[in-house]
Amino acid sequence: xxxxxxxxxxxxxxxxxxxxxxxxxxxxxxxxxxxxxxxxxxxxxxxxxxxxxxxxxxxxxxxxxxxxxxxxxxxxxxxxxxxxxxxxxxxxxxxxxxxxxxxxxxxxxxxxxxxxxxxxxxxxxxxxxxxxxxxxxxxxxxxxxxxxxxxxxxxxxxxxxxxxxxxxxxxxxxxxxxxxxxxxxxxxxxxxxxx
Amino acid sequence: xxxxxxxxxxxxxxxxxxxxxxxxxxxxxxxxxxxxxxxxxxxxxxxxxxxxxxxxxxxxxxxxxxxxxxxxxxxxxxxxxxxxxxxxxxxxxxxxxxxxxxxxxxxxxxxxxxxxxxxxxxxxxxxxxxxxxxxxxxxxxxxxxxxxxxxxxxxxxxxxxxxxxxxxxxxxxxxxxxxxxxxxxxxxxxxxxxxxxxxxxxxxxxxxxxxxxxxxxxxxxxxxxxxxxxxxxxxxxxxxxxxxxxxxxxxxxxxxxxxxxxxxxxxxxxxxxxxxxxxxxxxxxxxxxxxxxxxxxxxxxxxx
Numbered sequence: 001x002x003x004x005x006x007x008x009x010x011x012x013x014x015x016x017x018x019x020x021x022x023x024x025x026x027x028x029x030x031x032x033x034x035x036x037x038x039x040x041x042x043x044x045x046x047x048x049x050x051x052x053x054x055x056x057x058x059x060x061x062x063x064x065x066x067x068x069x070x071x072x073x074x075x076x077x078x079x080x081x082x083x084x085x086x087x088x089x090x091x092x093x094x095x096x097x098x099x100x101x102x103x104x105x106x107x108x109x110x111x112x113x114x115x116x117x118x119x120x121x122x123x124x125x126x127x128x129x130x131x132x133x134x135x136x137x138x139x140x141x142x143x144x145x146x147x148x149x150x151x152x153x154x155x156x157x158x159x160x161x162x163x164x165x166x167x168x169x170x171x172x173x174x175x176x177x178x179x180x181x182x183x184x185x186x187x188x189x190x191x192x193x194x195x
Numbered sequence: 196x197x198x199x200x201x202x203x204x205x206x207x208x209x210x211x212x213x214x215x216x217x218x219x220x221x222x223x224x225x226x227x228x229x230x231x232x233x234x235x236x237x238x239x240x241x242x243x244x245x246x247x248x249x250x251x252x253x254x255x256x257x258x259x260x261x262x263x264x265x266x267x268x269x270x271x272x273x274x275x276x277x278x279x280x281x282x283x284x285x286x287x288x289x290x291x292x293x294x295x296x297x298x299x300x301x302x303x304x305x306x307x308x309x310x311x312x313x314x315x316x317x318x319x320x321x322x323x324x325x326x327x328x329x330x331x332x333x334x335x336x337x338x339x340x341x342x343x344x345x346x347x348x349x350x351x352x353x354x355x356x357x358x359x360x361x362x363x364x365x366x367x368x369x370x371x372x373x374x375x376x377x378x379x380x381x382x383x384x385x386x387x388x389x390x391x392x393x394x395x396x397x398x399x400x401x402x403x404x405x406x407x408x409x410x411x412x413x414x415x416x417x418x419x420x421x422x423x424x425x426x427x428x429x430x431x432x433x434x435x436x437x438x439x440x441x442x443x444x445x446x447x448x449x450x451x452x453x454x455x456x457x458x459x460x461x462x463x464x465x466x467x468x469x470x471x472x473x474x475x476x477x478x479x480x481x482x483x484x485x486x487x488x489x490x491x492x493x494x495x496x497x498x499x
Contacts, residue, residue, distance in 0.1 A: 081220070084234040084262075084491070094196045094496030096213065097220045134229040 016190035020165055020173070023184040026146070029162035030059070033144055034066035036160050037113060044073050046139070047111045050080040052128055053098050055117035058179035059146060063115060076103030080114070080135075085127035102135060112138040113159075117175040119145040122156035147186055149173045196492050199311045199318045203329045203368035211373055215337050217488035218481070224261065225484060235264035238494050241294040243285070243310075244321070245271040245301045250455055250479055251321050251331075255298045258486035264494070267294070282306060286313040296494055299323070317493040325359045325419060331454055332365035334485040336373060338474050339409055341481070342450050347374035352403045354380040355413035355435055355462050358387050358424075362454045363413055367391050378403055381413075381435060384424040400435055404444045411452040412437055412462045428461060438464040442472065450474050 021029065041047050044067055051060030057079050064077045081098040089095065114128050125143060132138060144160035149167045163186070165173060170191040178184050197205055206214070224232055240259040244252055252268070259266045269289075271277070276285065282301070289297055296317040299307045304324035311318040322328040340346050351370055357363045357379050370377050371393055378395040379386055380403050386396055397403050404410070415431065425431045437451065445451075451463075451473045459465050468475060 084232040084495075089234060089495050090497055092496055094492050097217050097491070099220060100223065130233065134231065135227065 015192040018188045018190075019185060020147070020188050021163060021184075021186035026162075026177075026184040026186065029146060030062050031066055033160045033162060034063050034070060037063065037144065038067060038071060038073075040142075040159070041111060041113075043071065044075050046109070047113060048076045048078060048103055048105075048107055048138075049113050049115055050078045050102075050107075050128075050132075052080055052082060052114060052116040052124060055146075055175055055177050055180055056115045058177050059117060059144075060113075060115040061179075063113075063144065076105060078102045078107075080128055080131055082124060082127040082131050085130045087123060087127065100131070100135075107132065107136040107138045109137070109139050111140050111142065113142045113144055115144045117146045117177075118173050119143070119148045119156075119158050119161075120151060120173075122152045122154035125156050126154050146175060147173055196496070198493070199307075199320075200329050200489055200493065201307050201311060201318065201320045202327050203332045203365035203372070205329070206333075206369060206372060208372050208374075211333070211336070211369060214333055214485065214488045214492060215340060217492060218333075218337050218484040219341075221261075221487040221491070222481070222484040224487075225480070231261055231263060233263050234491055234495055235259070235262040238264045238295040239267065239293055240264045240296045240298060240490065240494075241267045241269060241289050241292075242321075243269045243289065243297050243299045243301075245276070245299075245306075246322070248300055248322070250482065251300065251328075254479070254482040255319075255321060255330075255486050255490075257483050258490055261483070262487055262490055264295075264490065267292070282310065283313055286310050290314045290316075296490065319489060319493070322361055324361065325364075326361050327365045327368075328361040328454075329365045329369070330482070330486055330489055331362045332369040333489065334478055334482040335362075335366055335411065335452060335454070336369055337481050337485050338452065338478050339375075339450070342474060342477075343408060343448065346370070349375040349408045350378065350406055351375050351409040351411060352378045352380050352397075352400075352407040353411045353413065354400060354403075354437070356385045356415045356424075357381050357413065358385045359416040359419040360413045363411075366411065367394055375409075378407075382425050382431070400437075401441065401444070404441060405446065407445060408449055409452060410437060410445065410449065411454075412457075414454070414456060415458055415461055432461055436460075436462050436464065437467050439466045442467045442470065445472070452478060454478070 049060040051057035064075045079101045081100045083095050083097045142159040145158045146162040148161045149165045172189045174187045176185050294316050298319045298321050300321040301323050304326035306323050307320040353363050453475050
């Protein structure tokens with residue numbers, strides 16, 4: 001039977017891909033944020049880094065490693081799973097719940113730095129703030145992100161930003177890290193990319 | 196994810212493992228100062244109990260409340276059921292009230308399956324007659340896994356009134372899925388004739404004990420026994436009751452489980468029930484975490 005092939009009826013649009021940060025750039029950016037945390041927190045005393053899965057977790061570990069390499073300070077690192085605090089649970093299929101691991105000292109009275117890969121709508125950070133409230137009472141909360149792509153839907157801003165990327169809403173930003181994906185890179189995909 | 200949880204056979208190994216893994220995260224929440232999660236805010240869970248129950252009803256209620264769901268408790272006593280309302284009409288009433296999940300316990304085997312056809316929400320079987328009790332099997336599997344570190348390859352002896360036990364049936368199905376080896380032990384009159392393939396039967400408790408990693412004692416269900424299945428309670432306790440000397444014949448690491456409520460002195464002696472090998476209190480604690488996991492996985496997303 002002669003169905004017109006998909007290629008004939010609508011030629012596939014090749015979505016554009018742009019590398020925003022290379023592996024070397026990611027390393028430099030992490031180094032800079034580690035320095036900024038040390039500077040802004042006057043030596044990172046009473047500070048806890050909490051990574052938001054999936055890619056905030058290795059980023060938080062890297063920041064702690066760099067801080068330790070620069071100043072010999074060991075900053076506690078934890079993982080904050082926000083699945084059960086999301087505001088879009090009912091819109092999607094059930095999401096798997098991941099582990100939340102707080103440093104043994106807890107977060108009460110500490111300065112908590114939340115770490116995530118991309119800051120977009122701000123809803124993830126909103127969920128993380130709610131989750132923190134149920135886990136303890138930090139003295140203050142800050143936010144570190146590798147990429148800020150704009151389009152906030154909530155009044156949230158980052159204290160430490162690796163790179164600001166002006167994007168269109170239809171574009172998507174994809175961060176890969178060696179620990180989770182095999183290699184460090186940040187890419188900007190044009191309209192029509194699904195992932 | 197499945198829509199209803201009616202039978203231990205509804206779960207494949209991946210889904211069962213996902214429930215146990217999620218339960219482990221829920222258990223961490225139970226250890227916090229704020230034992231509450233917002234995941235099921237705005238959802239309604241109805242506990243529909245046609246049979247007496249303490250731990251299962253309270254456990255489901257605690258689980259739903261910790262996930263911020265609204266809970267409506269319905270027990271047949273003091274309801275329109277005593278005026279003759281049928282299960283279907285009760286179900287339609289719950290439907291009209293917008294129940295997202297119905298947790299049902301019923302004396303008739305199969306009642307939750309019928310209910311699942313009548314309501315739009317998820318149905319969770321909390322024990323139907325002598326048929327199944329899948330969340331009990333899940334919490335038993337969770338308890339075994341957390342105490343012994345694994346399920347695959349474990350030897351589990353299920354001892355006592357297997358015939359009337361929905362706990363035993365669900366456990367046999369779920370443990371087979373998860374790779375444990377089940378041996379049913381009891382007097383021949385209390386062992387059903389239709390045994391799942393791959394399940395062993397033994398009428399001698401003492402022969403099974405030295406090779407068991409888990410001994411699960413079942414309650415002798417006198418309320419379901421219209422006929423006499425064994426000569427006397429004392430004889431039953433002598434042959435199939437777990438006492439101190441029998442417990443000491445178990446391997447060093449073996450655990451003793453009981454779904455409760457216990458008949459102390461009948462199937463289990465106080466010495467065993469209160470020993471460090473007994474996981475009876477742990478099972479109750481784990482029950483809340485496992486039911487939180489089940490409710491979250493059934494209701495948390497848009498699975499319709």
